[in-house]
Amino acid sequence: MEPARLSINGHNAEFPVTVGTEDEVGFDILKLRGSTGAITLDPGFANTGSCESTITYIDGEKGILRYRGYTIEDLATKSTFVDVAHLLVRGELPTKKEADKFNEDLTHHSLLHEDMKKFFEGYPANAPPMSVLSTIVSSLSAYYPGSADGEDFDVNIVRLLAKLKTIAAFSYKKSIGQPYIYPRNDMGYAADFMHMMFAVPSEEYQPNDLLVRTLDMLLILHADHEQNCSTSTVRMVGSSGADLFTSISAGISALSGPLHGGANTAVIEMLDMIRKDGGDFKKYVDKAKDKNDPFRLMGFGHRVYKNFDPRAHVIKSNADEVLNKLGISDPLLDLAKQLERIALEDDYFVERGLYPNVDFYSGILYRAMGIPTDMFTVMFALGRLPGWIAQWVEMKKDPATRIYRPRQIYTGYTKRAFVPTENRG
Numbered sequence: 446m447e448p449a450r451l452s453i454n455g456h457n458a459e460f461p462v463t464v465g466t467e468d469e470v471g472f473d474i475l476k477l478r479g480s481t482g483a484i485t486l487d488p489g490f491a492n493t494g495s496c497e498s499t500i501t502y503i504d505g506e507k508g509i510l511r512y513r514g515y516t517i518e519d520l521a522t523k524s525t526f527v528d529v530a531h532l533l534v535r536g537e538l539p540t541k542k543e544a545d546k547f548n549e550d551l552t553h554h555s556l557l558h559e560d561m562k563k564f565f566e567g568y569p570a571n572a573p574p575m576s577v578l579s580t581i582v583s584s585l586s587a588y589y590p591g592s593a594d595g596e597d598f599d600v601n602i603v604r605l606l607a608k609l610k611t612i613a614a615f616s617y618k619k620s621i622g623q624p625y626i627y628p629r630n631d632m633g634y635a636a637d638f639m640h641m642m643f644a645v646p647s648e649e650y651q652p653n654d655l656l657v658r659t660l661d662m663l664l665i666l667h668a669d670h671e672q673n674c675s676t677s678t679v680r681m682v683g684s685s686g687a688d689l690f691t692s693i694s695a696g697i698s699a700l701s702g703p704l705h706g707g708a709n710t711a712v713i714e715m716l717d718m719i720r721k722d723g724g725d726f727k728k729y730v731d732k733a734k735d736k737n738d739p740f741r742l743m744g745f746g747h748r749v750y751k752n753f754d755p756r757a758h759v760i761k762s763n764a765d766e767v768l769n770k771l772g773i774s775d776p777l778l779d780l781a782k783q784l785e786r787i788a789l790e791d792d793y794f795v796e797r798g799l800y801p802n803v804d805f806y807s808g809i810l811y812r813a814m815g816i817p818t819d820m821f822t823v824m825f826a827l828g829r830l831p832g833w834i835a836q837w838v839e840m841k842k843d844p845a846t847r848i849y850r851p852r853q854i855y856t857g858y859t860k861r862a863f864v865p866t867e868n869r870g
Contacts, residue, residue, distance in 0.1 A: 508755045575826070667825055745805065
């Protein structure tokens with residue numbers, strides 16, 4: 446393909462063009478400033494490719510999401526979260542022998558060092574779970590120090606994958622004042638997490654098989670999503686040479702922001718607001734249609750997917766099955782189904798592509814499982830972890846990686862004369 450050409454301020458420059466395997470086109474502006482004296486200005490980096498990647502492909506116009514070539518529909522309905530984690534982190538779905546070994550390793554490394562319980566004890570009961578998650582993950586580098594590419598490289602990846610569910614469950618138990626439940630060797634990943642979340646020492650608890658499968662699916666749906674805010678944060682921090690635990694801790698902090706990881710929480714909060722206002726959902730549908738009204742329906746539409754969110758297609762049928770089989774009676778869930786019906790039938794929503802997205806359904810399902818709202822973003826982090834790790838590993842191994850250092854266009858004062866304090870009036 447011919448190079449891209451730019452003419453600015455009397456400078457003419459050519460830039461090599463890169464074409465991805467799915468025909469995505471970008472031109473390399475690495476030498477832009479040196480050859481023209483100019484830089485690009487792209488607030489939010491919406492038109493900037495920060496890297497080349499083999500992990501996740503998204504086509505927002507066509508509603509496509511694939512992990513290493515596999516469709517999200519196939520992975521979410523036919524695979525397991527642990528196998529998908531293997532796919533993302535190690536590049537391929539595991540063989541039977543590899544899957545058995547990977548599950549064994551995750552089980553072996555799921556315990557936390559006993560001293561780490563002291564960290565949890567130091568937090569107030571109302572500490573935000575994401576703050577606890579981020580700081581505990583960061584502290585893992587003190588227990589498992591090592592170089593970013595030494596012999597501990599692979600084992601630290603397994604340690605983090607194994608321990609995050611334990612950290613997440615412990616943070617929940619801390620918040621409700623219950624004793625910690627240790628991981629079990631005879632349970633799979635999702636079942637073990639649910640056991641650590643909901644079991645109490647004095648009672649027998651067996652996770653519901655349907656909910657275990659549902660949780661596994663939800664984690665798969667969130668496992669990676671290209672260069673979003675938290676993933677880019679992981680790569681940026683890692684580009685400095687920071688270790689895995691520190692980089693992932695930064696990603697967790699980025700995900701905690703309400704504009705990123707808080708979308709499914711916002712759905713439940715919106716439904717609760719409508720319930721408290723008498724449950725008149727039609728009133729809020731009309732408000733959403735009014736361009737002069739600032740109210741927006743949470744969980745509808747997506748900034749990446751312009752027609753439909755492929756993850757929402759997968760999750761909708763599961764949500765219907767869970768709610769029907771469990772016979773859950775919840776006014777918020779009833780409101781959600783009414784809003785879903787309108788969004789799928791009303792011309793206003795259909796024409797604008799304001800369909801229910803993955804956050805709409807995931808919030809409903811987490812609530813049906815008994816997971817509290819303040820843990821929703823923690824669940825998002827638990828699912829996203831394999832993607833973060835895969836992106837961090839890819840960044841570390843890419844010879845083209847340089848320390849991230851965006852430029853800026855300065856718009857402040859020009860040079861000013863310094864005035865001594867006594868002369869400033």
